[in-house]
Amino acid sequence: MGNKRKVSEINSSSMADISFLLLIFFLVTTSMNVSTGLSRRLPAPLQPNQKPEDIDIKKRNIFIVKVNSLNQLQVQGELMDVRKLKDKAKEFIQNEANDPNLPEKTMVNIDLLGNVEITKDHVISLQNDVDTQYQAYIEVQNELVAAYNELRNEFSMQKFGKKYDELPEREQMAIQQVYPQKISEAEPKNYGGIKNGKN
Amino acid sequence: MAKIRKDEKREMPALSTSSLPDIIFMLLFFFMAVTSMKEVTFKVSIKAPEATELQKLENKSLVRYIYVGKPTPEFQKAYGSETRIQLSDAFADVKDLENYIVSERSAMKENDQSSLTVSIKADKDTHMGIITDIKQALRRAYALKISYAAVKRTTY
Numbered sequence: 313m314g315n316k317r318k319v320s321e322i323n324s325s326s327m328a329d330i331s332f333l334l335l336i337f338f339l340v341t342t343s344m345n346v347s348t349g350l351s352r353r354l355p356a357p358l359q360p361n362q363k364p365e366d367i368d369i370k371k372r373n374i375f376i377v378k379v380n381s382l383n384q385l386q387v388q389g390e391l392m393d394v395r396k397l398k399d400k401a402k403e404f405i406q407n408e409a410n411d412p413n414l415p416e417k418t419m420v421n422i423d424l425l426g427n428v429e430i431t432k433d434h435v436i437s438l439q440n441d442v443d444t445q446y447q448a449y450i451e452v453q454n455e456l457v458a459a460y461n462e463l464r465n466e467f468s469m470q471k472f473g474k475k476y477d478e479l480p481e482r483e484q485m486a487i488q489q490v491y492p493q494k495i496s497e498a499e500p501k502n503y504g505g506i507k508n509g510k511n
Numbered sequence: 512m513a514k515i516r517k518d519e520k521r522e523m524p525a526l527s528t529s530s531l532p533d534i535i536f537m538l539l540f541f542f543m544a545v546t547s548m549k550e551v552t553f554k555v556s557i558k559a560p561e562a563t564e565l566q567k568l569e570n571k572s573l574v575r576y577i578y579v580g581k582p583t584p585e586f587q588k589a590y591g592s593e594t595r596i597q598l599s600d601a602f603a604d605v606k607d608l609e610n611y612i613v614s615e616r617s618a619m620k621e622n623d624q625s626s627l628t629v630s631i632k633a634d635k636d637t638h639m640g641i642i643t644d645i646k647q648a649l650r651r652a653y654a655l656k657i658s659y660a661a662v663k664r665t666t667y
Contacts, residue, residue, distance in 0.1 A: 324529075324532070325528075327532040328528070328531045328532045328535055331532050331535040331536050331539055332535055334539050335535055335538055335539045335542065338539060338542035338543055338546050339542055341546060342542050342545060342546040346567050346568065347567075347568045347574070347630060347660060348565040348566065348567050348568065348660070348661065348662070348663070349565060349566065349568060349630055349631075349658035349659050349660040349661050350562055350564065350565065350566070350658060350659045350661055351566045351568075351628075351656070351657070351658045352657055352658070352659065353655055353656060353657070354646060354649060354650050354654075354655040354656075354657055355650065355655070356650070356653070356655065357650040357651050357653065379639075440639045440643070441639065442638060442639060442640035442643070443638050443639070443640065444638065444639040445635070445636060445637070445638065445639070446560055446633050446634065446635050446636065446637040446638070446639060446642060447560040447561070447635035447636070449639055449642070450560040450561075450562055450635070450659055450661055451560075451562070453562075453659065454562040454563055454564050454661075457564040458563060458564045461564055497646070
């Protein structure tokens with residue numbers, strides 16, 4: 313023993329301190345918050361020689377929501393508070409009583425669900441002014457998405473006894489077919505000020 | 512009968528701390544893995560609008576951000592106080608947007624390209640005119656999956 317040189321052990325007690333330091337650095341710089349938002353899908357661009365077509369949609373199938381430069385809401389021609397928009401939109405999308413003024417219902421065969429009467433051709437048209445505030449626009453979008461989400465939830469509770477989010481993907485797809493999200497953000501037009509004329 | 516002897520001093524063995532670094536390292540690696548450093552320095556001030564029906568943006572590597580808002584005070588001298596667009600680290604114009612998206616997309620892996628999502632982070636007082644311009648530019652660039660960044664609404 314005496315002849316061999318003894319390699320003195322490296323003192324590793326400061327190792328913990330060093331790693332603590334690093335740990336704290338990463339703790340501070342970390343940002344766990346995931347970004348959230350309202351997901352939407354834009355329509356494909358128009359071909360250069362294609363004119364913005366006025367697709368012939370029956371009047372009963374279209375739900376027009378306009379937001380003007382003063383952030384006022386006009387739904388189907390009447391002024392409305394944004395808080396009432398959700399119920400109005402639900403009523404429109406669902407058309408429970410088969411009202412002739414609300415979108416027409418068609419019988420569609422959807423797997424897992426069988427024959428369901430849905431308002432296949434309904435469109436929600438959202439139009440805004442150049443000066444509309446972004447917050448107001450998001451609120452309207454939010455209410456419309458909320459209307460769809462509530463309808464989907466109600467339907468899935470009724471059919472599967474579970475919330476829409478908890479369903480397996482196949483069943484979610486089926487419900488999406490019953491209540492497809494059809495929010496059309498029209499080609500931009502310039503409305504002047506409060507004057508919410510023809511569209 | 513068992514006899515409890517209290518008088519006899521039993522020495523508590525020293526707690527071994529040799530595994531402490533390992534534990535800390537484990538924590539460290541966890542935070543290193545989940546951490547994402549702030550990607551950009553904001554040159555525009557953004558107060559996100561509020562909403563309730565929020566969806567999480569799942570895959571961060573597939574998301575590109577467009578920041579819209581008024582320049583922060585230190586940039587107001589140079590850029591004015593009108594609403595501006597910021598792409599990654601610099602101010603940009605609506606007409607730069609298409610090129611930006613196209614180049615970002617071509618830098619992505621081929622099978623990820625179709626799932627590119629553009630998140631529009633705009634200040635809640637922005638006028639819709641500029642948002643509409645952005646949306647039109649995104650349509651032209653075929654970046655059709657978008658997300659309007661918003662935060663959870665706490666009060667009505």
